[in-house]
Amino acid sequence: MTASPILEVNDLQVEFATRRQSLVAVRDVSFALGAGKTLALVGESGSGKSVTSLAIMGLLPTAGRVTRGTIAFQRGSGETVDLATLSQPAMRHIRGAEIAMIFQEPMSSLNPLFTVGDQIGEMLMLHSNLSSVARRAKVLEMLDLVEIPAAASRMSAYPHELSGGMRQRVMIALALICRPLLLIADEPTTALDVTIQAQILELMRRLQRELGMSILFITHDLGVVAEIADEVAVMYAGEVVERAPTRPLYAHPRHPYTQGLIASIPRPGRAPGERLVPIHGTVPPPSAMPPGCAFAPRCPHAGPECEAPVALTEAAPGQLARCVKLRELAAHA
Amino acid sequence: MTRYILKRLVGMLVVVLIVLTIAFVIVRLAPGDPAALLLGPDATPEDAAELREKLGLNSPILVQYMAFLGNAVRGDLGNSLFFNRPVTEVLLARAEPTTFLALFSLLISLVIAVPIGIYAAYRRGSWLDQSAVSTAMLAASVPSFWTGLMFQRYLATEMGWFPASDYGGPDADFISRMGYLVLPSIVLGIVNSALILRFTRASMLDILGEDFVRTARSKGMSERRVVLRHALKNAAIPIITIIGLTFANLVSGAVVTERVFNLPGMGNLVVNAVLRRDYPVIQGTLIVVAVLYVLINLMVDLVYLLVDKRVRY
Numbered sequence: 001m002t003a004s005p006i007l008e009v010n011d012l013q014v015e016f017a018t019r020r021q022s023l024v025a026v027r028d029v030s031f032a033l034g035a036g037k038t039l040a041l042v043g044e045s046g047s048g049k050s051v052t053s054l055a056i057m058g059l060l061p062t063a064g065r066v067t068r069g070t071i072a073f074q075r076g077s078g079e080t081v082d083l084a085t086l087s088q089p090a091m092r093h094i095r096g097a098e099i100a101m102i103f104q105e106p107m108s109s110l111n112p113l114f115t116v117g118d119q120i121g122e123m124l125m126l127h128s129n130l131s132s133v134a135r136r137a138k139v140l141e142m143l144d145l146v147e148i149p150a151a152a153s154r155m156s157a158y159p160h161e162l163s164g165g166m167r168q169r170v171m172i173a174l175a176l177i178c179r180p181l182l183l184i185a186d187e188p189t190t191a192l193d194v195t196i197q198a199q200i201l202e203l204m205r206r207l208q209r210e211l212g213m214s215i216l217f218i219t220h221d222l223g224v225v226a227e228i229a230d231e232v233a234v235m236y237a238g239e240v241v242e243r244a245p246t247r248p249l250y251a252h253p254r255h256p257y258t259q260g261l262i263a264s265i266p267r268p269g270r271a272p273g274e275r276l277v278p279i280h281g282t283v284p285p286p287s288a289m290p291p292g293c294a295f296a297p298r299c300p301h302a303g304p305e306c307e308a309p310v311a312l313t314e315a316a317p318g319q320l321a322r323c324v325k326l327r328e329l330a331a332h333a
Numbered sequence: 334m335t336r337y338i339l340k341r342l343v344g345m346l347v348v349v350l351i352v353l354t355i356a357f358v359i360v361r362l363a364p365g366d367p368a369a370l371l372l373g374p375d376a377t378p379e380d381a382a383e384l385r386e387k388l389g390l391n392s393p394i395l396v397q398y399m400a401f402l403g404n405a406v407r408g409d410l411g412n413s414l415f416f417n418r419p420v421t422e423v424l425l426a427r428a429e430p431t432t433f434l435a436l437f438s439l440l441i442s443l444v445i446a447v448p449i450g451i452y453a454a455y456r457r458g459s460w461l462d463q464s465a466v467s468t469a470m471l472a473a474s475v476p477s478f479w480t481g482l483m484f485q486r487y488l489a490t491e492m493g494w495f496p497a498s499d500y501g502g503p504d505a506d507f508i509s510r511m512g513y514l515v516l517p518s519i520v521l522g523i524v525n526s527a528l529i530l531r532f533t534r535a536s537m538l539d540i541l542g543e544d545f546v547r548t549a550r551s552k553g554m555s556e557r558r559v560v561l562r563h564a565l566k567n568a569a570i571p572i573i574t575i576i577g578l579t580f581a582n583l584v585s586g587a588v589v590t591e592r593v594f595n596l597p598g599m600g601n602l603v604v605n606a607v608l609r610r611d612y613p614v615i616q617g618t619l620i621v622v623a624v625l626y627v628l629i630n631l632m633v634d635l636v637y638l639l640v641d642k643r644v645r646y
Contacts, residue, residue: 057551095553110548
């Protein structure tokens with residue numbers, strides 16, 4: 001990891017207030033993302049990965065609130081701000097301009113009533129003083145950059161006139177037109193066909209090289225993670241349970257949950273007839289969180305010692321895991 | 334687009350023909366002899382028979398029907414039995430208060446309902462949302478004649494802010510005539526704002542949960558721009574629909590309010606026509622109102638086309 005990360009999340013806790021109680025959706029989440037790097041936030045639905053990303057963007061739903069921790073973001077000016085406490089007006093200058101986001105559903109994430117050109121151009125209108133002619137030229141350039149064929153004629157197209165892959169390209173163009181320092185990609189390929197997925201990932205990698213932004217990549221798909229991430233943070237029930245550079249994580253997953261995830265990926269190398277190993281059970285709801293390790297109820301290695309709270313500890317150089325039985329597990333492996 | 338409008342116009346003609354037929358049949362089915370009624374209780378049966386002959390009520394039904402259609406096409410809806418003047422003329426004389434009453438009250442409902450509806454949806458569950466929704470329920474539940482009477486009693490008679498009823502004398506100028514419409518417009522505006530408010534709120538609530546609203550926020554624009562530009566345009570179609578229907582309703586259905594405020598509008602005209610068995614006037618009103626509904630629906634559909642490019646006809 002570089003000396004000064006562009007994004008450093010420390011001990012983040014997000015709570016959702018309901019009528020009766022306050023539920024902790026994300027707790028003790030810490031990670032750092034270096035300039036030009038990609039960090040994957042991996043987890044099942046309900047693991048808190050999207051909530052974490054929305055907290056960074058300052059776009060939590062009204063019931064949600066950051067109740068602890070800091071989100072340090074190094075701005076283009078070099079100044080470091082805490083996004084967790086920044087005011088909404090100040091946040092608006094960062095959103096879109098310095099941190100941009102793309103979403104899972106390219107079908108519904110674009111406004112159906114505005115043309116592609118209008119929607120991308122609006123970004124420039126909000127964050128620059130360019131004339132409408134200059135904006136148009138930049139939008140066109142950006143559409144070329146995301147490899148949309150016949151870009152000039154697509155400017156005046158409406159989202160429903162484009163395919164899913166094209167819409168996601170439009171979303172990427174929209175997100176990157178102000179050259180943000182950080183791109184948050186929330187499951188950007190999940191809704192796409194596998195072939196289109198590969199194209200979009202390739203496009204994101206190329207744009208990252210050319211534009212030099214950092215990417216926070218949110219996904220549940222470990223296959224995609226291996227393609228794009230430098231480092232991975234695995235989330236489970238609102239916590240980061242393992243954090244490691246991509247290669248060691250795949251080679252030697254330390255946390256039983258990560259091990260389970262990797263064991264459940266189908267691979268071409270498997271023997272015919274070999275069974276995939278599923279993780280039994282489901283993620284506990286935030287209202288019924290176990291006192292100790294959140295994964296313990298589903299963990300094949302769980303014992304009485306797992307009922308005490310557990311912190312992220314170093315399992316191997318550069319690799320952190322949240323498990324009390326790390327030593328024991330390593331000995332068995 | 335042009336083809337679509339042509340197609341719609343042909344469809345309109347068919348609807349109007351059906352309405353003409355229904356108007357013709359219903360009036361023939363109604364009980365009572367218009368000739369006898371017109372002449373009053375002292376008329377001899379001979380007089381009545383003579384009048385029936387004059388009005389063509391004795392010819393075969395099909396002949397009457399064809400004559401009726403032919404005249405209607407030429408804009409001749411017959412003569413009012415009561416006023417002894419062409420129905421078209423009678424209706425035109427009554428159109429002014431009704432039209433302006435509809436326009437003013439629609440304007441008042443929009444000014445009340447749309448901003449509150451948007452804000453209630455935006456601050457869902459807040460005290461403002463809850464009180465707006467319950468006030469709207471209340472406003473929709475109170476009959477307009479009661480509101481009208483209360484307004485007359487307190488705002489017109491006691492405070493003297495508005496004329497209580499009527500539409501000015503024969504020589505009142507346009508401005509002073511409009512002055513008579515203020516109070517009834519407020520009454521109708523309040524009643525109708527309830528429905529528009531609920532539609533605006535529901536439609537905005539749907540749209541504010543959409544992914545593209547989140548995208549809009551992620552672009553770093555103000556909440557005002559998110560709501561008024563990105564969400565409202567998408568929420569507009571149901572709102573436009575209900576506005577069109579409300580307007581059509583106002584033109585045809587302000588009967589009670591017109592009576593409470595004694596306005597010489599179409600609502601009052603049609604009630605009196607029914608009481609007097611003035612068949613041609615009843616028919617004429619029915620036809621005019623039906624044509625108006627069809628026209629308003631066409632206009633609403635055309636507005637959809639302008640708002641939403643996905644709409645294809």
